[in-house]
Amino acid sequence: MNKEKFIVEYDLKSVSPTLLWSYIGTKNGLADWFADDVQNEEKLFTFFWNKSSQQAHQIAVRSGSYIRFHWSDDEDEKSFFELRISSSELTGATMLVITDFAYPDEMADSRGLWDHQIETLRRKLGV
Incomplete structure (x- = not known):
């Protein structure tokens, strides 16, 4: 799979x-x-995290725009996770x-993990 x-x-x-770049980059x-x-x-x-650790290689970066990582223990060379700053053309937000990448049966959990992490980021940013 x-x-x-x-x-x-x-x-x-x-x-x-x-400011956002200082938190993701x-x-x-x-x-x-x-x-x-x-x-x-x-x-x-x-x-x-707690008593565990995980390593990732930074495989791409454009300062102020995005950063991309590949988990060291992930055998799928094509997979990565990327944090990218964008602006909404409609609202200016x-x-x-x-x-990110996930197995189909883990997709909901992966999205939920990101939702949780971003809630923490929002609190730090005061949003």
Whole structure:
């Protein structure tokens, strides 16, 4: 069974893209909402949750726009997760667009995990 790509968009209202980038594009920012702690050496990031950790390689980045990671233990070389800043043309709101991959039977859980993480980010941003 292959993983399937999914994309979810989160409206972060009038949060400045520069502020949002500080939360998604830096290890300290990611440690504020995505994981309990984040360490990195060059492009290898280690994310800590409770007593477990997981490593990911930063495979692409455009400062102020997006960052893309590939989990080190994921055998599917095509899969990644990406955090991208976008603006709604209609409302002018800042959007965070998440691209991720999951097995079909884990899709709902994966989306739920992102929903939970983004709620934490919203609280940190005051949205």
